[in-house]
Amino acid sequence: MKLALYLPNFRDEVTLKELEDLTALAEDRDFDSVWTLDRICVPESSDRGELQYPFGMMSDLPNALPVVARGKWFQGMTLIPWLAAKTQKVRIGMSIIDTPYRSPGVLAAELATQDHLSGGRLNVGVGSGWMPEEFAAASVPQLFPRRHGHVRETIEIMQGIWSNELFEYHGEFADFPPSGFGHKPVQQPPPIYFSGLKDPKRSAKRIAKYGLQGWIGIQDSPEDIKRWKGEMERELGELGRGFPDGFDMCSMIWFVITDEPMDQTPAGKATNLLAGSAQQIEDILKRYKEAGMTMPLLWPPFRDVPTAKTIDDIKRLTEEIMPKVNAA
Template identity: 90%
Template sequence: MVGREDSEGADRHEHHRHPYRSPGVLAAELATQDHLSNGRLNVGVGAGWMPEEFAAASVPHLFPRRHGHVRETIEIMQGIWSNELFEYHGEFADFPLSGFGHKPIQKPGPPIYFSGLKDPRRSAKRIAKYGLQGWIGIQDSPEDIKRWKGEMKRELDALGRDFPEGFDMCSMIWFVITDEPIDQSPAGKATNLLAGTAQQIEDRLKSYKEAGLTMPLLWPPFRDVPTSKTMDDLKRLTEEIMPKVNAS
């Protein structure tokens, strides 16, 4: 679960990058960040879903072909990280045998997590093909996590593969700690926002853990909550709630 520590006592970092970045430049940037974090970088990749983001990045033409682009991005990053010299000839990138500077501290490279929100089959195929170390959802319920993991497991079984050792199931979930209890039933919850007293959030996170979630990526609300309240919630989450969840 989030807040866990690695063997050196430092929290791991989850680092997300958008699908419209140049793969070669991105690979070099991430290798540098792996050094700056002393080998504590995780990389999250996804195809994206909002055409406006691609337009804002001046690459609107990539949106209809974004799934192919993210495949090439994964292949190029892994190739650059694990080879002193590397060449690639694809639809979106085409370069001769080249060197790309320093390699990441982690070998053969930082763990890559795939964000797939619609198709368990596509997610399973990419996990199997590229040896990815995690899956990232958004605002999932415990039932969603159990369903996604089960469907990806069936697809991997059909491919004659299994989840890599230490595979993480993640979900980006917004949370807020309240003074009064919140109705946690489906009828009382308009969204999957994790809201409730500290005890309710602890209980809910334990339900996520039982469903197979290993790394909840907990975010404070973007607006309508004072900064002081957000900082207090984050402190209570890391010091009071997560130790109990991790110990369960």
């Protein structure tokens, strides 16, 4: 099982030094990858619990973001070149790029440059977004009802631009004549991960058509991972296909090691999955491994857990817990 770090660039208050220290530790401990979070804004209505949908459209969570509107946080996309300069071997990406906030052609060209800046270490995560208020802040409220279609066209445009000297596209969200977009990525192509498409048939079609390299969920239990992987595998079989070699099953999961065991009674997406004693975390990581998860994205809590604590937890995880998990 590989490990990935979900950087806490989105929390009530975070400093560049904290992000730098966490990234350096992930690189030192041979993490597979470091990911940032995509967030355009926090509406003030979130502070009152009055968003149109619950966080992430997950019914178990409140109609609010876990960060205050006046919070001091950093934009995930802008951090990627900085992370490229700060590291040598760990892979980097953003989980997940909400494609409707960005022009597909511009995004494809910028990601190609990021892949060069990182020496071919870029992971590309794509998803549709979930918050109408954020679509309004990005000046694209009209795209909300068609956001999943926007993701599909963005994947097609990225792959077309990355693999052709000249490329043209005529679709619903982009329409341009044969054009060049500069350097192609170092990787041919960068791996694309997807999220937010809770339909195994459509997901399997995307994996088969575009050669997607991974799926990233949020706060998924081992049972969720086993069921979702099995359903996609079944649908791929119907298409006469299978998962691409090295396909990653991932989930962003809140992570903290506690002195005493935590109540891990199932409570939907609010369940303590990787929040608990060292023994609890070892046990559930073994269950994740058996269920088919290849890479958890360790997600430091949004508040109340200082970065120094997360650093200590990562050290303990890699030194004490993961050797037992990988030996299981």
